[in-house]
Amino acid sequence: xxxxxxxxxxxxxxxxxxxxxxxxxxxxxxxxxxxxxxxxxxxxxxxxxxxxxxxxxxxxxxxxxxxxxxxxxxxxxxxxxxxxxxxxxxxxxxxxxxxxxxxxxxxxxxxxxxxxxxxxxxxxxxxxxxxxxxx
Numbered sequence: 001x002x003x004x005x006x007x008x009x010x011x012x013x014x015x016x017x018x019x020x021x022x023x024x025x026x027x028x029x030x031x032x033x034x035x036x037x038x039x040x041x042x043x044x045x046x047x048x049x050x051x052x053x054x055x056x057x058x059x060x061x062x063x064x065x066x067x068x069x070x071x072x073x074x075x076x077x078x079x080x081x082x083x084x085x086x087x088x089x090x091x092x093x094x095x096x097x098x099x100x101x102x103x104x105x106x107x108x109x110x111x112x113x114x115x116x117x118x119x120x121x122x123x124x125x126x127x128x129x130x131x132x133x134x135x
Contacts, residue, residue: 048075048089051119056126065126068134077115087111089118090134096125 046054052069056062072091073079080087085094088110092100097107100121109117125133 046115048077048115048119051115055119055123061126064131065122068131069122072134077118078111078113080111088121089115090122090125092118092121092125092133096121096133099124 048069049066052065053062056065069075069089072086073089075089077089079089079091081091086092087094087107092110094107100107100110100117103120103124105117105121110121
């Protein structure tokens, strides 16, 4: 599964480009230390639309992913449908809970304010089934 690594690599690159280098004692510029934990913490602060654009970049499906998230939740990561089990940015049904758990995500993350988890799950579903889960 390469897409989580691609997402992390993209965000890591952005972080490295946005964070100024520091001059060491010898006057040489050294890049800022950035860890995987820093990348995940940073990704969790990004708006839903940005996370969707990063995840679907290069697929030709970014506009459709955004349209679905807008229709399903109004781009609200904590959206909840009281008449069904649908929750989160893409209004994922709890029948997809085992898939989320295989990805290391909890249902509380999907149904809560964590946009990153919701985007990761939706992207995995899309890779596997296209847009069928939302049609």
